[in-house]
Amino acid sequence: MDSSLDRGSPAITGMWEYTPKLPKFASLMLLWLAPLIFLALFYFFPLIKILGLSFSRSDTGWTELFIEALISTSIRRVFWFTVWQALLSTLITLAIGLPGAYLFARYEFRGKSMLMALTGIPFVLPALVVAAAFTSLLGPRGWINLALMAMFNLSQPPIQFINTLTAILLAHVFYNTVIVLRMVGDFWSHLDPRLTQAARTLGANRWQTLTRITLPLLAPSIAAAALLVFIFNFTSFGVILILGGPRFATLETEIYYQTISLFNLPLAATLAIIQLMCTLALTVFYTRLTLRLSTPINLRSRRYTQRRLSNWKSRILAACLITLLIGLLTTPLIALATRSITRLEPELGQETLFTPSLTLDFYRELSVNRTSSLFYVPPTTAIAISLGYAGVTILLALALGLPAAWALARYPHTPINKIMDPLLMLPLGTSAVTLGLGFIVALNRPPLDLRTSILLIPLAHTLVAFPFVVRSLTPALRSIRPRLRHAAMVLGAPPGRVFRFIDLPLIGRALLVAATFAFAISLGEFGATALIARPEYPTIPIVIYRYISQPGAMNYGQALALSTILMLVTTAGMMAIERLRIADIGEF
Amino acid sequence: MLQIENIAKRFGDKVALGGVTFDVIDGEILAILGPSGCGKSTLLSLIAGLEHPDQGIITWQGESILDVPPHRRGFGLMFQDYALFPHMNVYENIAFGLHMVGLPQEALQGRVSEILDLVGLADFANRDVNTLSGGEQQRVALARALAPKPRLLMLDEPLGSVDRTLRERLLFDLHRILQDIHQTAIYVTHDQEEAFALADRVVLMRPGQVEQIGTPQEIYRRPVSIFAANFLGFTNLFPGEVIDIKGNELVKTPIGEFPITTKRKGKVTILIRPDSVDLDGKWDYSLRGRLTDISFRGTLTRAVITFEQASLTFDFPTQSKLPALGSEIEFGFDPEHGILLYEPENKIT
Numbered sequence: 028m029d030s031s032l033d034r035g036s037p038a039i040t041g042m043w044e045y046t047p048k049l050p051k052f053a054s055l056m057l058l059w060l061a062p063l064i065f066l067a068l069f070y071f072f073p074l075i076k077i078l079g080l081s082f083s084r085s086d087t088g089w090t091e092l093f094i095e096a097l098i099s100t101s102i103r104r105v106f107w108f109t110v111w112q113a114l115l116s117t118l119i120t121l122a123i124g125l126p127g128a129y130l131f132a133r134y135e136f137r138g139k140s141m142l143m144a145l146t147g148i149p150f151v152l153p154a155l156v157v158a159a160a161f162t163s164l165l166g167p168r169g170w171i172n173l174a175l176m177a178m179f180n181l182s183q184p185p186i187q188f189i190n191t192l193t194a195i196l197l198a199h200v201f202y203n204t205v206i207v208l209r210m211v212g213d214f215w216s217h218l219d220p221r222l223t224q225a226a227r228t229l230g231a232n233r234w235q236t237l238t239r240i241t242l243p244l245l246a247p248s249i250a251a252a253a254l255l256v257f258i259f260n261f262t263s264f265g266v267i268l269i270l271g272g273p274r275f276a277t278l279e280t281e282i283y284y285q286t287i288s289l290f291n292l293p294l295a296a297t298l299a300i301i302q303l304m305c306t307l308a309l310t311v312f313y314t315r316l317t318l319r320l321s322t323p324i325n326l327r328s329r330r331y332t333q334r335r336l337s338n339w340k341s342r343i344l345a346a347c348l349i350t351l352l353i354g355l356l357t358t359p360l361i362a363l364a365t366r367s368i369t370r371l372e373p374e375l376g377q378e379t380l381f382t383p384s385l386t387l388d389f390y391r392e393l394s395v396n397r398t399s400s401l402f403y404v405p406p407t408t409a410i411a412i413s414l415g416y417a418g419v420t421i422l423l424a425l426a427l428g429l430p431a432a433w434a435l436a437r438y439p440h441t442p443i444n445k446i447m448d449p450l451l452m453l454p455l456g457t458s459a460v461t462l463g464l465g466f467i468v469a470l471n472r473p474p475l476d477l478r479t480s481i482l483l484i485p486l487a488h489t490l491v492a493f494p495f496v497v498r499s500l501t502p503a504l505r506s507i508r509p510r511l512r513h514a515a516m517v518l519g520a521p522p523g524r525v526f527r528f529i530d531l532p533l534i535g536r537a538l539l540v541a542a543t544f545a546f547a548i549s550l551g552e553f554g555a556t557a558l559i560a561r562p563e564y565p566t567i568p569i570v571i572y573r574y575i576s577q578p579g580a581m582n583y584g585q586a587l588a589l590s591t592i593l594m595l596v597t598t599a600g601m602m603a604i605e606r607l608r609i610a611d612i613g614e615f
Numbered sequence: 616m617l618q619i620e621n622i623a624k625r626f627g628d629k630v631a632l633g634g635v636t637f638d639v640i641d642g643e644i645l646a647i648l649g650p651s652g653c654g655k656s657t658l659l660s661l662i663a664g665l666e667h668p669d670q671g672i673i674t675w676q677g678e679s680i681l682d683v684p685p686h687r688r689g690f691g692l693m694f695q696d697y698a699l700f701p702h703m704n705v706y707e708n709i710a711f712g713l714h715m716v717g718l719p720q721e722a723l724q725g726r727v728s729e730i731l732d733l734v735g736l737a738d739f740a741n742r743d744v745n746t747l748s749g750g751e752q753q754r755v756a757l758a759r760a761l762a763p764k765p766r767l768l769m770l771d772e773p774l775g776s777v778d779r780t781l782r783e784r785l786l787f788d789l790h791r792i793l794q795d796i797h798q799t800a801i802y803v804t805h806d807q808e809e810a811f812a813l814a815d816r817v818v819l820m821r822p823g824q825v826e827q828i829g830t831p832q833e834i835y836r837r838p839v840s841i842f843a844a845n846f847l848g849f850t851n852l853f854p855g856e857v858i859d860i861k862g863n864e865l866v867k868t869p870i871g872e873f874p875i876t877t878k879r880k881g882k883v884t885i886l887i888r889p890d891s892v893d894l895d896g897k898w899d900y901s902l903r904g905r906l907t908d909i910s911f912r913g914t915l916t917r918a919v920i921t922f923e924q925a926s927l928t929f930d931f932p933t934q935s936k937l938p939a940l941g942s943e944i945e946f947g948f949d950p951e952h953g954i955l956l957y958e959p960e961n962k963i964t
Contacts, residue, residue, distance in 0.1 A: 510698035513665050516685040517692040518712035519763060528711070532702045 055443055058434035062427050062451075062493075068475070069486050070454055073465030080468055081296030096297045102281075106301070109277040112192065112267075113260035116199035120256050121249070123200060123351065124207025130348050131208060132215030136336050142349065146205045148601050149356055151544070152594060153551025154265020155568050157198055157359070159575075159590040161270060162189060164362035168583070190272030198266040201355060203256040210255070214248035251316040258309050262302065262456050264554050269575075278302040282458045283554075299461040306456025310449040318439070318448075360594060367587035370580075389584035404565055406589055410596075413550055413566040419485035420492055420549035421542045427489065428496030428541060435497065436504035451497055454490045459554025462487065466559050484566070487555045492545040499544060503537030504530065547597045567593050616641045616799065617662070617767060622671035624657055631657040633823040634671070639767065639801060644793060646802045646810035646831075649820030650846065655803045656695070659769050662801070663692045675766070686715070691765030695772040697756035699744040705731075705755050706740040712763035726762060733792060734758045749777045750785060757792070768793075768800040774809060786812055807847060811835065819843055841957050844886050851887040851927045854959060866954060869925035870902055873950035882959035889917070889928050891953025894935040898947035906937065906944045920944060 085092055096102045131143065149157070163169050165188035172184035179185075188194050222244070226236045242249075264279045276284065278298050285295040336342045370386040393406040404412075431451065435444055454462070466487060470477040477483045507530060515525045553568040560569055567589060574586035617639040624632045632654045639645050647655050660666045662673060664685035672679055680688060691712075700708050706727055713723045731737050734754040739747075744755060753773060760768055773789070774782045790813055793800055804810050810817050811831040819827040819834055826846075827839045838844040841852065856867045857879050866875045868885050892902075907926065908919035915930040918937060929946075931937060938944050 508698065510694050510696065511700060513660075513663070513685070514692070514694060514698040514700070514759075515711065516665065517663050517688075517690060518759070519686045519689075519715035520711075521684070521686050524715065529700065 051438060051441070055434055055438055055441060058430040059443070059447060062431040065427050065489075066450070069466075070457075070490055073462065073469035074457065076469035077461060077465035078296045078300065081292035085293035092293055092297045096294065096301070102298070105276045105278060105281050108275065109261060109279075112195055112275075112277065113257050116196050116203070116260040117253055117257045119196060120200050120203045120207055121253055123355070124204045124252070125211060125249070126348055127204065127208050127352055128212035128215055130345055131212040132218075133220075134334055134336055134341065134345060136345060142352070144602055146208055146352060146356055148360070148598050149201050150203070150205045151547035151551070151597050151601055153553060153568050153597075154263075155269070155553055155571050155575075156363070156551070156590045156594050157201065158265060158269035159571070159587055160359035160363035160594075161194060161198055163366035163587060164359045165189075165194070170362050170366065189270060190274055192271075192275065194270040195267060195275065198270050199260050199263060201359065202266070203259055204352070204355065206256050206259075207252045210252040211245060211248045215245060218244055247316055251313060254309060254313045254316065258306060258313070258456060261309070262306060262458070264459055279458050283460045286460055286464060295461070299458050303453070303457060307449065307453060310452040310456065314448040314452070363587060363594065364591050367584065367591040370584070389581070389588035392581060392585055393588060404563065404570065406567070406570060406592070409565055409567050409570045410592070412564050416484050416488060416566060417546045417549035419482070420488040421545045423485055423489040424492040424496045424545040425538065425542060428493060428500055432497045432500035432504055435501045439505070452494045455494050459491075459552075460558065462490065463555035463558030466555070479561070481564075483559055484556060485549070487559060488549040488552050489545070491552055491555070492548040495544040495548065496541040499541040500534060500537050503534040507533050543600045546600055550593060550597060616676055618674045619658075619662070620672045620674070622658070622661060622668045622673065624654075624661060624666065624668050630823050632661075632668075635823075635825050637818050637825060637828055639799060642797050642799055643815040644800045644802055644813055646804060646814030646817045647820060648804060648807060648810040648817050649826075650822070651805050653820045653822045655805075655820060656771055659692065659771050659801070659803055662767075662769060663690055664688050689763075689766045691760035691763065691768040693756050693760040693768070693770045693773050695775055697752050699752060699755055699759070701745055703744065704740070705736065705742045705744055705747075708744060708755055709759045709762050712759065716763060730758045730762050733761070733795070735788070750781050753777065753785060757789070761792075761796070761798070766799070768798050770800060770802045772804055773802075774804070774806075782809075789813065819846065821846075837955065838886075841884060841886075841960055844955070844957075849886055849888065851889065853885045853887070853925060855883050855885040856881060857883055857956070866956065868954070870904075870922050870927065871900075873900065873954060875950065875954060875956070877956055879956050884957040884960050886955040886957065887927060888953045888955070889930045891949045892929045892931065893947045893949070894931060894937075896947050898949045900948045900950055901945055902948050903943060903945045906940055906942060909937065909940060918944075
């Protein structure tokens with residue numbers, strides 16, 4: 028989003044577009060070929076198969092199933108809760124994110140890039156880790172409850188956080204604030220400040236300037252960010268399941284519940300389709316909006332739009348905002364890390380005098396198979412397995428994402444792209460459980476018998492990572508001014524070498540961002556992996572979940588320890604790309 | 616060498632070029648001059664092969680090059696905004712074209728330093744192109760285009776974004792460099808000063824079409840049309856009439872009747888050149904009017920003189936003694952050089 032603008036205004040393309048030898052349609056189809064085959068085989072085919080199978084199990088026709096689902100009060104309640112919590116989460120996220128976006132957009136201050144990097148971390152954390160982080164801060168044995176209990180000598184934790192709506196909302200805000208910060212902040216930072224200055228000289232006061240000039244100009248970017256946050260909240264799984272508990276059900280958790288616990292596949296499939304329709308509608312709307320964002324008005328290089336924090340008012344505002352952001356985004360993570368090295372309870376059989384103390388036991392215990400479990404896998408092995416899967420996912424996602432991004436960037440307004448653009452986002456809006464089940468029932472016979480293949484999990488992860496990869500690469504490719512390619516051509520570079528010497532180096536950073544997304548998603552993916560992973564080859568989240576679902580302080584501690592490791596690995600990845608000064612999570 | 620024949624190109628509904636014909640002679644600098652949006656840049660992208668014409672043919676030494684892809688045409692193109700590769704330093708930018716033709720390392724290095732010397736950037740090889748000033752970037756872009764010794768160099772508004780003082784100097788440098796290496800070049804600009812200063816010949820364009828081709832002197836002395844005259848900044852245009860009195864042709868103008876040699880008859884549009892006057896009484900005809908406005912233009916002073924029927928703009932040498940604003944002025948006029956006749960046009964007032 029950034030780099031192009033800092034080099035000057037976007038070039039007018041039309042006049043200089045090189046007419047390639049292949050007709051536009053043919054080259055477009057060629058680019059879409061691999062991504063389309065991939066989506067057809069590993070998304071649509073499993074999806075249709077599982078939906079078909081689910082419906083065939085029902086005694087009635089599928090229309091009746093829909094009607095039943097739609098008139099059922101419990102399903103309607105689930106649906107409205109899904110919408111309602113997503114809406115509420117989105118509004119709170121905007122309330123916190125917009126002032127932050129203003130701060131990042133208009134002011135230059137020390138530690139800004141560090142803060143930007145920090146805000147990006149929650150977004151790539153696995154839901155399990157986030158849930159663990161919030162429980163270690165606010166759960167019954169979390170820091171705050173422990174502190175209150177110690178202070179007031181209570182025997183029960185005073186704050187009931189887990190299994191509340193607050194927990195869901197807080198976690199969603201924690202996850203998605205960065206989307207508002209980056210999407211709106213980035214657009215805002217390139218908005219010509221002379222527009223508001225002009226309004227001021229024409230007699231508008233601050234409020235009028237904000238409501239009549241700034242907000243209307245920002246509207247598309249705010250709408251796009253809000254829509255994306257809404258989509259993520261709408262389909263959120265881990266947060267609702269673990270932090271919301273059994274009291275709260277959204278479409279996504281209901282699909283899981285109906286599938287895993289009740290084996291009511293027809294209803295699960297019906298819900299999956301309802302969810303899919305909603306996300307499809309939202310993504311179509313969303314991709315339209317982002318297209319509008321890519322041809323904005325009066326964009327200026329960042330150099331001209333940013334000021335220093337020069338007076339006390341702005342400094343106090345900045346200090347408050349920064350404290351709020353750091354508080355919201357880092358305390359749960361710090362709580363997780365510190366909790367994972369603290370022993371609060373004595374071990375079994377040593378119930379006498381015990382004081383909480385620092386310990387590395389949870390980490391040490393990770394490699395001990397105390398229960399002699401058949402499927403015990405030492406965490407080091409799980410980490411190796413996860414990294415292996417992540418590596419394959421990166422390769423697959425980049426190989427498929429690059430041609431797709433190329434097609435989207437080079438031929439922005441063609442009909443086929445208007446269809447493909449929202450289609451790419453669909454895996455994000457599809458229930459991970461449905462997807463996992465689909466893989467199991469669809470990829471079970473030759474030539475697509477992948478049930479035992481080590482490729483199965485990377486394929487599922489690639490499906491989830493694909494939209495992120497495409498959306499990181501597209502703006503970078505779009506930002507390369509066509510003239511650079513033309514200059515290379517005129518200087519004697521045939522098309523292949525133009526790509527090799529111009530496009531590839533210029534999108535190098537975006538490639539790295541995309542790879543990091545694929546990496547983080549693969550490391551953290553839980554929903555689909557839980558269904559398709561073979562027990563002897565678990566990934567880190569699966570092992571964490573195993574620890575969480577077993578009772579006892581040691582298991583809980585080990586879950587925290589492993590979560591901390593996963594957090595550190597993803598954070599290291601995020602920090603690495605921020606160090607390369609790509610302050611972007613890409614364009615979504 | 617290069618021949619453009621009846622080239623047409625449209626983008627959607629918009630006609631960018633509607634049948635353009637001209638040629639480029641070996642060793643000459645040809646300027647394409649015209650207002651913005653007249654299709655100059657499109658013309659360059661067609662010649663470079665970045666676009667395909669809808670109609671017409673482009674030949675190089677008699678052979679069509681329409682099917683030759685841009686990277687095999689051997690032409691150089693210097694872009695308006697330079698289009699320097701931001702991920703390469705000065706050396707790498709200049710070496711790119713040489714690298715593409717597979718020049719061996721040693722020869723490549725020699726050529727780059729030779730060309731850096733030519734454009735006066737000998738110490739800049741390792742500089743990051745993003746840190747260069749506008750003038751320096753322009754030189755790097757020129758060096759990059761020249762390095763592979765293009766058969767034809769095209770420059771698209773190369774001085775468009777530099778300020779006036781710098782432009783004067785760069786124009787001078789550019790002229791020297793192109794002449795030193797006897798480079799055939801097409802120079803696109805909307806600025807007549809640039810075109811006249813640099814070019815051996817000028818192609819004057821109106822939107823989508825060629826208006827006039829000639830040396831700068833020819834075009835300046837005799838713009839072929841009202842459009843050309845307007846574009847060159849001539850503003851004294853009036854309706855008039857050519858009458859024949861006993862075999863002598865006279866033209867009726869708002870400032871009097873003058874004898875003229877012309878094939879036109881009846882209604883005409885008259886252009887009165889601003890530079891056809893003199894205060895020293897060199898000419899046979901003298902005019903009287905009221906001096907109503909003066910604007911100082913450096914070596915020239917532009918004066919608006921109001922006559923009974925019209926107001927006209929004339930340029931006097933700044934040294935000449937103009938009377939006070941508002942007073943009568945009498946000056947010599949050279950009708951032979953000063954009056955040009957065109958087709959009658961209704962819109963001229």
